[in-house]
Amino acid sequence: MNRTRAEQLLSPARSILVVGEMMLDEFIWGKVSRISPEAPVPIVEVQRQTFNAGGAANVARNLREFADQVHLLSLAGTGQDADILRGLLEVRGIQLGCVVFDPDYTTIRKTRIVARGQQVVRVDREKRRGFTAAQRAQVMAQFTALLPSLDAIILEDYDKGLLDQSLVDELITLARQSGKIISVDPKPSNAIRWHDVTCVTPNRGEAFRAAGRSVSDPVEPATADTALLEVGALLLEKWRCEHVLVTLSEQGMMLFTQGRAPYHIPTRAQEVIDVSGAGDTAIAVLTAALANGAAPEEAAEIANHASGIVVAKAGTAVATREEVLASFPA
Numbered sequence: 001m002n003r004t005r006a007e008q009l010l011s012p013a014r015s016i017l018v019v020g021e022m023m024l025d026e027f028i029w030g031k032v033s034r035i036s037p038e039a040p041v042p043i044v045e046v047q048r049q050t051f052n053a054g055g056a057a058n059v060a061r062n063l064r065e066f067a068d069q070v071h072l073l074s075l076a077g078t079g080q081d082a083d084i085l086r087g088l089l090e091v092r093g094i095q096l097g098c099v100v101f102d103p104d105y106t107t108i109r110k111t112r113i114v115a116r117g118q119q120v121v122r123v124d125r126e127k128r129r130g131f132t133a134a135q136r137a138q139v140m141a142q143f144t145a146l147l148p149s150l151d152a153i154i155l156e157d158y159d160k161g162l163l164d165q166s167l168v169d170e171l172i173t174l175a176r177q178s179g180k181i182i183s184v185d186p187k188p189s190n191a192i193r194w195h196d197v198t199c200v201t202p203n204r205g206e207a208f209r210a211a212g213r214s215v216s217d218p219v220e221p222a223t224a225d226t227a228l229l230e231v232g233a234l235l236l237e238k239w240r241c242e243h244v245l246v247t248l249s250e251q252g253m254m255l256f257t258q259g260r261a262p263y264h265i266p267t268r269a270q271e272v273i274d275v276s277g278a279g280d281t282a283i284a285v286l287t288a289a290l291a292n293g294a295a296p297e298e299a300a301e302i303a304n305h306a307s308g309i310v311v312a313k314a315g316t317a318v319a320t321r322e323e324v325l326a327s328f329p330a
Contacts, residue, residue: 023054024085024107055158075131086101199243200245268309306324309324
């Protein structure tokens with residue numbers, strides 16, 4: 001694919017909704033020069049602190065580079081963490097009209113302590129909980145009103161309690177009736193049936209677990225990985241979806257489509273610094289390209305370029321539209 005075609009498929013004039021758990025990613029950056037006398041652990045001298053939108057909010061943040069309108073349907077608290085997260089999203093123009101801010105809910109926060117470029121420890125603050133019955137009725141009414149203006153929907157499952165089978169079925173049924181593209185980032189620990197969606201995007205480990213298979217070592221080339229090929233075929237049947245895109249880290253991606261041979265896209269990453277959020281970038285760019293009329297193979301190739309860019313950055317980063325276009329030959 002050349003840059004002209006990529007530019008056609010990444011026109012930002014689209015409206016996309018992300019559904020899933022929004023999180024606050026906190027990074028504490030410091031240096032280590034000694035070990036604690038209290039326990040055999042490093043002492044981190046804090047130098048700075050940064051915050052990023054995480055989870056479904058990071059998908060929305062990535063999408064904002066490729067869509068004019070990005071909406072988020074989610075649940076958050078009302079304290080300081082929620083305020084920081086709301087500020088990070090609003091400054092990027094992400095629409096929060098379908099987000100419920102509940103004072104009884106704990107905003108999910110992940111704190112990563114990083115020293116000398118290496119993550120020392122991660123601390124998670126979360127309590128599993130979904131919408132109450134009243135909140136669910138509220139967001140479904142908002143979803144139904146918003147649906148005619150949408151081009152695509154992304155369902156982001158982090159298995160924190162927000163998405164369950166009945167909610168997913170209701171969202172997918174309404175979206176399908178309206179002819180919308182539906183992309184899914186699954187969590188195998190949450191055994192949801194992703195029937196009738198456009199594309200599901202597990203990583204290799206998630207794909208094997210979802211298929212009920214033991215995770216095996218990758219085989220080179222990926223096209224000769226019989227275990228992976230069997231898993232892809234099983235998931236197409238299990239999820240009854242149009243496509244399964246398995247992300248393969250340093251091996252790139254493998255696209256499985258009903259009635260077609262698997263399509264392998266080699267990695268574009270030149271350097272890997274941090275894989276945090278790479279899956280978020282992949283599903284965001286894949287969905288934006290599909291919404292612009294890309295063939296599944298084209299959308300997967302563009303998503304692969306974007307993932308290769310973002311893994312070369314520290315933290316939950318984004319790939320800009322300019323960076324992605326520049327990665328294609330003129």
